[in-house]
Each structure stands twice: as structure tokens, then as C-alpha cells.
Amino acid sequence: SAVISQKPSRDICQRGTSLTIQCQVDSQVTMMFWYRQQPGQSLTLIATANQGSEATYESGFVIDKFPISRPNLTFSTLTVSNMSPEDSSIYLCSVGLAGNYEQYFGPGTRLTVT
Amino acid sequence: GNSVTQMEGPVTLSEEAFLTINCTYTATGYPSLFWYVQYPGEGLQLLLKATKADDKGSNKGFEATYRKETTSFHLEKGSVQVSDSAVYFCALPTGGGNKLTFGTGTQLKVEL
Numbered sequence: 001s002a003v004i005s006q007k008p009s010r011d012i013c014q015r016g017t018s019l020t021i022q023c024q025v026d027s028q029v030t031m032m033f034w035y036r037q038q039p040g041q042s043l044t045l046i047a048t049a050n051q052g053s054e055a056t057y058e059s060g061f062v063i064d065k066f067p068i069s070r071p072n073l074t075f076s077t078l079t080v081s082n083m084s085p086e087d088s089s090i091y092l093c094s095v096g097l098a099g100n101y102e103q104y105f106g107p108g109t110r111l112t113v114t
Numbered sequence: 115g116n117s118v119t120q121m122e123g124p125v126t127l128s129e130e131a132f133l134t135i136n137c138t139y140t141a142t143g144y145p146s147l148f149w150y151v152q153y154p155g156e157g158l159q160l161l162l163k164a165t166k167a168d169d170k171g172s173n174k175g176f177e178a179t180y181r182k183e184t185t186s187f188h189l190e191k192g193s194v195q196v197s198d199s200a201v202y203f204c205a206l207p208t209g210g211g212n213k214l215t216f217g218t219g220t221q222l223k224v225e226l
Contacts, residue, residue: 048211102160
């Protein structure tokens with residue numbers, strides 16, 4: 001397994017601003033993922049964060065809105081840009097371990113945009 | 115692609131009642147199947163898994179059996195506790211790259 005931390009745990013932001021969320025893992029992992037969970041909803045995958053190359057985005061998500069960095073095998077950031085109230089969600093980081101499909105999740109960042 | 119369908123919630127039970135949360139899947143082949151749990155204010159935790167047909171995953175008193183005949187992976191617990199109150203997600207791999215697709219989640223509330 002892996003232990004994952006996220007910062008900040010929550011934030012309240014003004015519309016039009018940007019927020020960067022950090023995800024730190026206690027061991028080197030190949031696969032890191034970013035999800036959005038809107039209130040009372042399931043998880044939607046935003047992108048796969050690739051170390052040393054551009055992230056792979058899912059349909060409906062674009063790099064200009066959700067730029068992602070992955071400078072090494074233990075750290076990633078997700079930026080939510082030019083925020084609107086519709087971006088109010090929980091943002092979750094997860095990691096996948098080689099050899100199986102298990103994923104381990106961070107505690108999430110609860111974002112409210114006013 | 116692969117998908118899961120979960121029973122809708124919320125489910126409200128009295129403590130010590132029997133729990134079943136239904137999950138059915140559509141998939142190519144026989145992928146691994148997972149149940150995740152999300153306690154209030156927290157991220158998701160892997161609860162149990164099964165990697166092949168007829169496997170039974172179990173953890174913390176919860177069980178789920180991988181049934182290919184009915185394409186189901188129902189979650190069961192014989193006697194729920196107040197501390198089991200959470201949202202439960204069924205999941206399976208999809209699209210390659212170790213990605214998972216999640217069900218809509220079923221909220222469980224256990225009362226004294």
C-alpha cells in the first residue's frame with residue numbers, strides 16, 4: 001500500500017482565481033491520478049499524471065483548465081484555473097501500484113468557490 | 115468500455131441488521147473487481163477485492179463474491195455497526211493504464 005497526503009485539505013476561493021493542490025506519496029509510484037468528486041456524486045477521473053511528460057486528460061478535461069505537474073515519482077500538483085462556482089468539489093489524488101489495479105487515495109481537498 | 119451499476123441509496127439500517135449492496139458489471143473478459151469505502155470527510159479506502167471468477171473478497175466483516183454467471187459482485191455484511199456508516203463504491207478496471215471506473219456510490223446509514 002501507500003500513504004498519500006494532500007494540501008490544502010480545504011479552501012474557499014474567489015471566482016476567477018486559481019488554486020494549486022499538492023499530492024505527496026511516501027514511496028515511489030508509477031501511476032498517479034487526479035479525480036473530481038462533486039457533492040453527493042461519484043468520482044470522475046480528470047487525468048493521469050505522468051512523470052517526465054504531459055498528463056493524459058480524460059474527455060471533458062483540458063490542460064488549460066487543469067494543468068498538472070509530476071516532477072518526480074512521489075509528488076504531483078493539480079491546478080484548478082480561473083475558478084467558477086461549478087468547480088466546487090472534492091479533488092482526490094490516487095496512486096496505482098504496478099502489477100495490479102488497486103488504487104490508494106489521499107484524503108481529498110474540499111474546494112468551495114464563491 | 116467496462117462499467118458498473120450500483121443500487122441507489124441511501125440505505126438506512128438498524129445496528130446488527132444484515133446488509134446487501136448490489137453491484138453488477140459489464141466487462142470484456144473477467145477483470146478484477148473492487149469495493150471502496152468513503153467515510154465522512156475522508157478519501158476512499160480499498161475495502162476488498164476479487165481478482166477472478168468465484169473468488170470471495172473479505173475484510174472487516176464485509177464479503178463479496180465474484181459471480182460471472184450473474185455478472186455481480188454484491189457487498190454483504192452479517193451485522194452492521196454504526197461505524198459502518200459511509201458511502202460504498204463498486205469499481206473495476208477500464209480503458210487500460212490501471213484506470214478504474216466507479217459506480218455511483220451507495221450511502222449507508224446505520225442507526226442505533
